[in-house]
């Protein structure tokens with residue numbers, strides 16, 4: 095396997111030395127591993143910038159009034175937030191914690207959209223005190239809570255309503271969200287979405303701005319976006335405008351845009367998503383004679399995943415003749431729960447000898463106390479030797495964000511690389527971090 099065969103999953107700046115040593119952002123991974131230790135998460139600044147700007151450009155070309163929000167849940171830290179806000183992106187946040195990090199990174203909070211199917215009253219209070227731009231309502235009790243807090247603070251809070259169009263985006267069952275049987279969104283089909291809007295517009299402390307849907311993730315097909323927008327357009331026309339007399343000035347088809355995890359994955363380009371989303375909305379608005387809303391897009395994975403790569407050191411090897419060879423590494427489900435949770439599949443690279451031929455099929459095992467702690471099953475690699483480095487590309491989204499201290503693992507160091515320079519974005523945890531909350 096050479097890096098040319100991995101051009102869909104590696105960060106954009108990936109290269110290799112003549113000796114076959116993987117380089118990201120002009121830095122070789124061996125030197126980075128020596129300096130920062132492993133497991134190590136490396137984010138490529140060039141990829142973050144280019145992948146984010148691809149979304150901004152694709153929608154700017156296809157629609158008169160669009161705004162790209164980075165979905166913080168994919169991965170966020172202050173330096174990462176600053177990089178994206180320097181590119182003029184807005185943000186989607188789903189907890190007080192994410193909002194606090196965005197605030198500490200000096201993000202303009204009026205450009206933050208607060209999502210979640212059960213935001214707690216303290217979270218809502220704090221978000222409004224900090225001045226988040228939009229709260230995306232996702233439940234009846236929340237309508238009362240947000241209205242009450244807005245009253246108490248003496249403000250009018252702009253809100254969107256998350257609706258469920260009843261469209262299956264054909265993702266993993268744990269990541270599909272736009273169907274009727276989901277905890278997210280008020281269904282259009284059962285009349286709850288209409289009821290929620292009637293309730294919102296009765297509250298003087300709430301300013302109803304529009305609708306949001308999110309179908310799931312990662313969505314490789316374009317068709318679900320078209321179907322979802324058609325359902326919402328009918329709802330906007332017949333229920334919002336004609337029945338309730340409210341206009342929908344803002345609209346979000348959510349995020350969920352796919353990224354490649356295997357090099358054979360072939361996700362649509364941002365401009366293809368932009369084309370189907372914008373064309374469907376423009377056609378529907380024209381047909382039904384409503385004005386085009388401001389649209390917000392929420393890519394997370396499709397910016398962060400490919401920008402990041404995880405590097406591990408190989409340790410023990412266990413051969414079970416005729417069955418499987420396990421090669422264990424110094425990380426696992428504590429920093430990457432996705433294979434255990436979603437059966438996610440990744441490429442694996444012998445990072446110090448990327449041009450070496452494949453010699454065997456092995457399963458890369460994590461070091462944690464679960465049999466299901468396997469990072470990659472049955473992957474083709476050169477014969478891996480204890481002490482050498484492997485890299486797992488497309489590791490920048492929903493890995494660190496879902497990381498844990500299971501087995502009291504230290505969360506890994508996270509670095510940024512660019513033009514041959516590296517800098518720490520988050521240091522590796524140490525024992526005192528694990529004990530900082532103990533009352534002894």
Ligand SMILES: Cc1ncc(COP(=O)(O)O)c(C=O)c1O
Pocket residue numbers: 165167168186209308310311312348349350351392393394395396
């Ligand atoms: C409402 C909403 N928007 C955006 C996203 C981001 O999805 P992705 O990272 O796949 O683009 C999610 C993911 O769960 C979401 O729930």
